[in-house]
Amino acid sequence: MSAPRSLGVVGLGLIGGSIARRAVAQGVRVHAWNPSTDVLDAAAAHGIEPAGSIAELCERGPDVLVLATPLRAMAQVVAEVAARLLPGTVLTDVGSVKGPISELVAAAGVAGQFVGAHPMAGTERSGYAAADPGLLEAARWALAVEPTTAPEHLVRIVALVTDVLGGVVLPVDPEVHDEAVALVSHLPHVVATELLNLVGRSRVRSLALNLAAGSFRDGTRVGGTNPRRTEAMVAENPWLVPALRLAVRDLERLADELEETGAAPAFFDQATAVADPASRRTTPDAEPGSVPLEGAWREALVAAGLRGALVTGVSADGTALLTAG
Amino acid sequence: MSAPRSLGVVGLGLIGGSIARRAVAQGVRVHAWNPSTDVLDAAAAHGIEPAGSIAELCERGPDVLVLATPLRAMAQVVAEVAARLLPGTVLTDVGSVKGPISELVAAAGVAGQFVGAHPMAGTERSGYAAADPGLLEAARWALAVEPTTAPEHLVRIVALVTDVLGGVVLPVDPEVHDEAVALVSHLPHVVATELLNLVGRSRVRSLALNLAAGSFRDGTRVGGTNPRRTEAMVAENPWLVPALRLAVRDLERLADELEETGAAPAFFDQATAVADPASRRTTPDAEPGSVPLEGAWREALVAAGLRGALVTGVSADGTALLTAG
Structure with a gap:
């Protein structure tokens, strides 16, 4: 080659x-x-x-x-x-x-x-x-x-x-790419921005920023990206809005469940299947090989x-x- | 002392x-x-x-x-x-x-x-x-x-x-503490979990995990926490559900705005006020001093x-x- x-x-x-x-x-x-x-x-x-x-x-x-x-x-x-x-x-x-x-x-x-x-x-x-x-x-x-x-x-x-x-x-495939990056890149940028927005508007903002530790720092790192670049990336991906609506629906259901029952075991258990970094890229159905x-x-x-x-x-x-x- | x-x-x-x-x-x-x-x-x-x-x-x-x-x-x-x-x-x-x-x-x-x-x-x-x-x-x-x-x-x-x-x-104050950590710790844990859940359920999961780079890794790190510990932390904080509902409302409005206008400048501009790590802890109204x-x-x-x-x-x-x- x-x-x-x-x-x-x-x-x-x-x-x-x-x-x-x-x-x-x-x-x-x-x-x-x-x-x-x-x-x-x-x-x-x-x-x-x-x-x-x-x-x-x-x-x-x-x-x-x-x-x-x-x-x-x-x-x-x-x-x-x-x-x-x-x-x-x-x-x-x-x-x-x-x-x-x-x-x-x-x-x-x-x-x-x-x-x-x-x-x-x-x-x-x-x-x-x-x-x-x-x-x-x-x-x-x-x-x-x-x-x-x-x-x-x-x-x-x-x-x-x-x-x-x-x-x-x-x-x-270009469409499948856009669907996948909506989930692993564009939506993470949007929620990082929203986490920053909520704190920025809060009446307890100074205290909250003083209390912020690793989870906030890591969860909002990409919120520090140039806002015009992030906006363009998000606005150009037709798969972002559907992914965002799925997240909105899930989070609304979670709020309802927590309010009604004080627990939400299924929501927190689901994530463990992909949360372990060591297991994330083990895809047993991906046989190595070659394609002429x-x-x-x-x-x-x-x-x-x-x-x-x-x-x-x-x-x-x-x-x-x-x-x- | x-x-x-x-x-x-x-x-x-x-x-x-x-x-x-x-x-x-x-x-x-x-x-x-x-x-x-x-x-x-x-x-x-x-x-x-x-x-x-x-x-x-x-x-x-x-x-x-x-x-x-x-x-x-x-x-x-x-x-x-x-x-x-x-x-x-x-x-x-x-x-x-x-x-x-x-x-x-x-x-x-x-x-x-x-x-x-x-x-x-x-x-x-x-x-x-x-x-x-x-x-x-x-x-x-x-x-x-x-x-x-x-x-x-x-x-x-x-x-x-x-x-x-x-x-x-x-x-x-204990209540103000709980309101602040809902924003800078508990809600970040919830959204990290949701980002993992969406990918885990996706029909393009293997490809998406292969495409995942820094924004996803950092945005979901705390999603790797023991799910029972995260659930307890979230369920015990009475301020979490209100913060979650604010996030749901904002994200739903963002989806509407992107769909209707193809842009959302205010959403992405807001975050810059707290996004710069160097500026986060500069609180000009916090005069050093002492309290007998x-x-x-x-x-x-x-x-x-x-x-x-x-x-x-x-x-x-x-x-x-x-x-x-």
């Missing part, structure tokens, strides 16, 4: 900057564009070659072009890129939703060159100054597998993730991902290598 | 065991009773003197007797202790609710010897094997200040916390605690020394 030798990055924020710096450290030639020239100057000092515009970046013909712009800027950026993308470049992104971005890319007519991605890494910090090649160490990357996905393009992005960036791949990238390979890869399998690479004869998650 | 020279501990779990071991390390004579004799044997190896019963522990007349039993056992233990408590012993506890325990103690007729306490420390582990003198390092202890609280008893417990156990004190333990000292101490002040000790002339939180 031949890894990309050149990379273009649109947007040098926390994730784009971390990708660019890690790729430079791996000997990949990295070009980048960012709206702020101060950031491009800082990046140049790290060996990243600045481009004067998105058009210029596209025309340099990198093996892979990564869209690492904020979600709210994505429609505009996809349109600009689609107008200049060279046929030899594979397009990818790092957005925290996959369905809406696939729709944008399809509408712009470049779905045939696109493999959507979402690295499960981040901090509550943002911007190039917070970029860190170590942020992506062993990161899990969701890669969207769609009817339009060409196997050779998927192979190139898998090679970028596993060989250059040191991560592993979860093959996903031919025939019904898309369905086979997506099914393996749903069972909890990870892709660690693609062999020279074009077979995706799987491991249990 | 003279620190207690002998301590009795009822219940050698995570908190009781950590208190006992820290006090032994500070040269205090520590007696303890625990339902399991295996635990008493292990504690004896750490210099803790076993008592054969709660009655025997009381009759040894420790300067302070700490009730560190689970909340569900508290009514029984308080009754047993009340029958044998010597007049020279000050009674305290470490329960995560303060109003209901004050009521139990008053009903048992020993309110005049009692100063309720709640150390804001813990882990998702439990039992004597997890006890660790370091767990209480610099811990914040809520101490209940009530109309029945004798100043010399408060002084003795402040000395235990600050001189022996290395903590600081937040003076609180005479006249309306109870009201003055509780008001200082509400403004965010901490008590770091009591001077030789009986004045509580305050600092900003």
Whole structure:
């Protein structure tokens, strides 16, 4: 599997900057564009070659072009890129939703060159100054597998993730991805924000903050994220509102049960099945193996991902290598 | 301020065991009773003197007797202790609710010897094997200040916390304490449990757990607590259901707003006021100072605690020394 030798990055924020710096450290030639020239100057000092515009970046013909712009800027950026993308470049992104971005890319007519991605890494910090090649160490990357996905393009992005960036791949259907991250990322951001909001409005706020220990600090850490970034992430995911309504229903039932009976054993017992970190990733139904990238390979890869399998690479004869998650 | 020279501990779990071991390390004579004799044997190896019963522990007349039993056992233990408590012993506890325990103690007729306490420390582990003198390092202890609280008893417990156990004190009204911990501890436990429940029930569970990164791990850490302990803590706090209903109302409004407008700026902006850890404990209205333990000292101490002040000790002339939180 031949890894990309050149990379273009649109947007040098926390994730784009971390990708660019890690790729430079791996000997990949990295070009980048960012709206702020101060950031491009800082990046140049790290060996990243600045481009004067998105058009210029596209025309340099990198093996892979990564869209690492904020979600709210994505429609505009996809349109600009689609107008200049060279046929030899594979397009990818790092957005925290996959369905809406696939729709944008399809509408712009470049779905045939696109493999959507979402690295499960981040901090509550943002911007190039917070970029860190170590942020992506062993990161899990969701890669969207769609009817339009060409196997050779998927192979190139898998090679970028596993060989250059040191991560592993979860093959996903874009809609299933969005449903899953609503549960494990977007809803946790929303409830962390709500915990902060309730304390902030409370008449016992100063005392409460003085009493706050580990459970509050950990439960609200992501509430410290830039509120515009969190809002965009949440608002763009069509699966968030349904997940939020499930949580509202469960919590309302819990309040009723506690009021009526003074206990709620089933609510607290349920969680133990997934609460043990050691057991979380033991998915006995995820048999390790391999999937040759031919025939019904898309369905086979997506099914393996749903069972909890990870892709660690693609062999020279074009077979995706799987491991249990 | 003279620190207690002998301590009795009822219940050698995570908190009781950590208190006992820290006090032994500070040269205090520590007696303890625990339902399991295996635990008493292990504690004896750490210099803790076993008592054969709660009655025997009381009759040894420790300067302070700490009730560190689970909340569900508290009514029984308080009754047993009340029958044998010597007049020279000050009674305290470490329960995560303060109003209901004050009521139990008053009903048992020993309110005049009692100063309720709640150390804001813990882990998702439990039992004597997890006890660790370091767990209480610099811990914040809520101490209940009530109309029945004798100043010399408060002084003795402040000395235990600050001189022996290395903590600081937040003076609180028991009801206000329970309202505050509902927001910063009990509700965070409930939402962590609900986040785990939603994933555990999901048809995309294996994939979702594979995609889970920092926000989910941190947001659900306390969901790994023993479910019976969490349930008892939540069910015993009369302020939890009202806080839960506020959260339900806010989250339902958020779902409506996202559905109707695709945005919710006010929801996400609110949190920034308390989200910055560096700013959380800056309470400009909490002037450092001191409160002599005479006249309306109870009201003055509780008001200082509400403004965010901490008590770091009591001077030789009986004045509580305050600092900003």
